[in-house]
Amino acid sequence: MIGTGFLLVVLSYMVNAMDRQVFPPLLPNIRQEYGFSLEQGGLLATNFTLGMALAGLPAGYLLDRFRRKTVLVTSIVVYSLGTLATPLATGFADMTLYRVVSGFGEGMQSAAIFAALGAFFVQRRGFAFGVIGLGYSVGVFIAPLIGVRLMSLHGTWHSPFYLFGTAGLLIAAASLFLVKTGLTERAVEKAVPTRTYDYMPASAYNRNSLSLAVHSVVSGVAIYGFLGLYPTFLITSLHYSAEQAALAMSLLGFGGMLGVVGGWLGDRVNQRSLLVLSLLAVSAIGVGIYETHAGVGLQYVLAFLMGAFGLGFIYPNTNSAMQRAVRPEQIGRASGLFVTSYYGTAAFSGLLFAALVDSFGWSRAGLIQVTFLPMVGVAALAFVRPSQFNNAES
Template structure:
């Protein structure tokens, strides 16, 4: 099967999942009003999604290695589609919470297992560009989620948002079950449940990367989560306009993904990661100092997306080399660290914003990011990681 077609099919699934991940926030007030529950209680449906989304990444990693990565992604997308459609039919807080939890469970497999599948299919010299392209398409869904959700909710209602996403998910699922059946998918039925995780975490090389990704998620995703709120606070734009501004993040993510492999091949992985993180740090400085000027704010958000993709696609490419026989586990673990770090960063960030202001958050996380950059720069060894063989 053509590799470009594989990337487009997986990318569409990633686009839908990442867009669905962030879509509830702009429509939460509408849901609250419609079902007659206060906003604070309605926010339970966000937690109901995020918790299983984080935990089940680890479970699906093992299942993908054992039963086949393509098979697990296809299975998950079927039930992700059903759960998303059920969300459009929800009538109260209880059933909506259950449906969002189910959506989070099956959404958990798509990103890490797709990355593992790309690691299986693409040779090392093509892998980072492929990973970057996939991530770029997926993060475009995240960047557009507020504009998509806000506009659909504006012209129709919040149920229409879930219905449109269910339709997009049907398209991605049909492609996986038809054309996607030709995607190569290896199995490792002899693998033990806990051994791959213990092996990866006990290997100093892979453990170092996982810890770096954890902090990357904390400072990058933790600050990204509040960009929309910062824009609304400064400009008082509606969700649709905020979504349009945030879409530059997704566009620059695609560009960053496409060029990350070439940059890494030319200057090395370590310098590519440092370059990406430095771009994000510069973006934070621009947002803090010149965020009240719309043009520079847009530039800063675009630079943020470019930098994140350069750094994160390099980390992910390194992680694909950890364990060829347990690549699903390796990628699920790195995704868990990234999203877990982002969750912690968002939680701490909400306290900072609640007690102070958005600029305080960006300043503190910028300092943390600077410390991370210094820590990576003084690591003497290059980021050529010895493979941690599955036991």
């Protein structure tokens, strides 16, 4: 039953991703219906992460004090209701509210999942997070294809939101019975009873965790700004069709499926070095996307690579490294810190990107946000000391 529960958790995170990533490929149609500006559209594409950020630290507090399963199931219900409400919006203000509510539930779920599985898979934490990331990437892969297909079939962008919201509620109901507490409630101290952590800082908010948080902020702004407006860039600047832009977004998710490999590597090599190399790769790929005016085929390859490094390598390793930067009994707070730092400023990354586009054009805006900004993350990682991680060799 543990295996069944684990697969259901992965499935729930896949639906989480579908709820998030169905919005960007439908954004041109949503903007047309409501008359939103590019800045408003960019904000709506990423402002759900504000809800995630608001949920992060409170969720971390709750996870250290209450059952993780309770937080997990409640969170799925919250984000599913937010998704179902999105097509009911009458304008910018209430659509913003529904997106933030959806993000709040997604943030709670992220913190609950990674705290629970971080405690259960102590020695293989990176790999386990990579598998969860695989579920997320499958959602990123299929959501644009399903969303655009349903929009074409029914003549409205509303259909995907109703489908994905309903799917989330069904998964929440199944989780009540199929996700067992043996998976969600394990204490790390019981899994590794002989280790001592006197060499680590006593506070959960220490040099390593805070340096990783700065890197996490930068990564969230760069990657989510890119994700939020990438289909709009392809359609308005490169004149792709909605179907071609949806396929490019799906290939981002396909690249993110390498999260299993990225997480596996993070358990075996210097995680700081792996994150630095991944940030450098994202910067180089950003140049290719926004500066070379690549043809359709090459653009698809670059989208795949951005997904591989941005979603498959950076996301699971930042998350697991932050849990390794604190003592085992503090992983709930580390999980909350990750969610808040990664998604907090990411909420405004689409707005920032849109403002840069209006001021400088797509090429220079891409260089600033997707190429130069990750270098700040590289600088922050220079302060990380893996020798003080809780998985360091004695």
